[in-house]
Amino acid sequence: MNRLSLNQWTTRRWSVPEAVEGCRKHGIEAIGLWREPVAEYGLAETVRLVRDAGLRVSSLCRGGFFTGGTWLRDNRAAIDEAAELDAACLVLVVGGLPGVVPGEPPGLRTSRDLAAARTHVAEALESLVPYAEERGVRLALEPLHPMYCADRAVLSTLKQALDLAEPYPAERVGVVVDTFHVWWDPEVFDQIARAGDRIASYQVCDQLTPLPADVLLARAMMGDGVIDFAPLSAAVAAAGYTGDIEVEIFNADVWAADPDGVVETMKRRYAELVLPQD
Template identity: 75%
Template sequence: MSDTLPGGRPAAVETPAPADPRLDRLSLNQWTTRGWTLEQAVDGCVRHGIRSIGLWREKVAEHGPAAAARLVADAGLRVSSLCRGGFLTGDDGNLDDNRAAVDEAAALGAACLVLVVGGLPGVVPGGSPGGGLSRDLALARERVARALDVLAPYAGERGVRLALEPLHPMYCADRAVLSTLAQALDLADRHPVEQVGVVVDTFHVWWDPDVLAQIARAGDRIASYQVSDFLVPLPADVLLARGMMGDGVIDFGPLTAAVRAAGYRGDVEVEIFNADVWAADPDEVVATMKRRFVTEVPPM
């Protein structure tokens, strides 16, 4: 077996990674092995010795939150995050769906509920502008703030922590009007730290010249640390530009050191959106993920 996934860097020989205590904090985000059902993902974590899983609402919905929670708990796994809530920039702030997401996160005992806040009103993710388009970026961001004012106390009452995820600026129009960690922290700081935190995702923040200072600023606001690499050239669908650690251009050393110095002690999720990775054998993906986590991501 080679240490090469489709679209990844070549290697002549693949050898098992040595036992390493860093794997204790490794979490498999379900979207990395998107083809697996929830049962298969849980079983895969157990077989590969991974103790934590990041869940997606679509997969949880196939069982219902209570049954999904039992499945994960019976396997002895932690839930590092639930993805995703958000899309707060419409007229109604998507509040009903986000309250439901908070309730699901509570049932699952998730460490946080990731919020992808949404793009400009009237722009469908991955699509073209449609009816109701607003180019008022400042207004879209204000709608995010107003929705958080409603959702943060609701989450707090249920013991759920919201985690604002800034996305790379190329997604600003259709997925997230928060593009920097500083913007996410400015909103999070308006709420108690146990109610609203932030996600540090290497794919989305590596380019930011201020990112290390903002990670230090974040401190205990860091609710999730996610790692994947930034591939070049970008694919036609830029949503699928994430790669396995070591296959792209990100230097994980300074980012990981900054997150560690900020005091983060939670799980580290590998979240990869990549058509070639999804087409590969999920067991090979997980085995490669474990090796690359040890070789490419410095100790936390």
């Protein structure tokens, strides 16, 4: 259980201090932080709070969204924050098609040139890696389920993420293996094996069926959906990953529930369904 990490969005009602206290109270040794609540509480204050609690920061979410006009400035700021927090990685959600805003229909300025959008991601990464290297931050490319291709991530498979990461040292650019986003991929086990020491983060949650009206909230507590976690955890372990295992859930019912109860259920389901077996 010492590898279990609570992603802050799983207990979204908790502020940064409440999430840190929740980890301490429930014996969780790592936390995945989000930039927005960290900014609200204060970066320096968060650094002190996390260090005083003896927690590891398993990830900082998120950088990316390279189609925005201020992407370079925003991502350099995210890298600086990850360095201050001593985060194991900065998660990059690379963004969708230019002009597509999450939750909104396409507009007059929407580009439908998917190939160009993916080329821009590669160019953006090339610009960011030297800056991240100077600050000792590991970038982690996260492929998202194809249903988010237009508005959130033109990287849809682990293979695509690994192809982008390949020109760089593994300690500088890694990938996120998120069960929600990769479980469906017929190549996932081959790509996990290929990833090896490029696995920067292993995130887990289930997928609801049927999908809710807002597919962003289709993530579920482990065991409440359709994902078989054991083979995925075994593959990640066989690839050599020994870092934190982070539970990240976007789900309206989970958010509405008592956070302490959510964490207790999370710990139990993690031990029963996710924890790699010897």
